Amino acid sequence: MAKKKAISLEGAVKTDEGLSYKGMIMEEIVEKCEGCERVAAVEGGKYCPAYAQPAMKWAHGVCNFATHVRAEVDSAGAVKVNPLKASKRAARGR
Numbered sequence: 836m837a838k839k840k841a842i843s844l845e846g847a848v849k850t851d852e853g854l855s856y857k858g859m860i861m862e863e864i865v866e867k868c869e870g871c872e873r874v875a876a877v878e879g880g881k882y883c884p885a886y887a888q889p890a891m892k893w894a895h896g897v898c899n900f901a902t903h904v905r906a907e908v909d910s911a912g913a914v915k916v917n918p919l920k921a922s923k924r925a926a927r928g929r
């Protein structure tokens with residue numbers, strides 16, 4: 836039996852302001868979101884069910900909901916973004 840996705844944008848409506856979901860206006864994902872498993876395609880656009888404003892999420896560093904990259908702080912205190920191994924993602928995507 837197919838497992839239902841935990842988060843979806845079911846019921847989202849396209850409005851003049853953008854995609855409206857549960858009273859929030861969802862903004863389209865940004866370039867850095869590409870590859871993230873949470874990205875959901877709705878009405879010809881790509882949106883994030885976990886965060887209404889993906890650009891804001893990345894403006895503060897690495898998105899903590901991202902499934903495709905992980906932030907690590909190195910010994911110098913700099914934030915490094917590491918792509919996650921595809922095999923790990925596949926293992927989790929059960």
Ligand code: SF4
Pocket residue numbers: 864865867868871872873874882883884885886888889892898899900901902
């Ligand atoms: S979880 Fe983060 S990286 Fe993934 S689509 Fe949403 S904002 Fe983008």
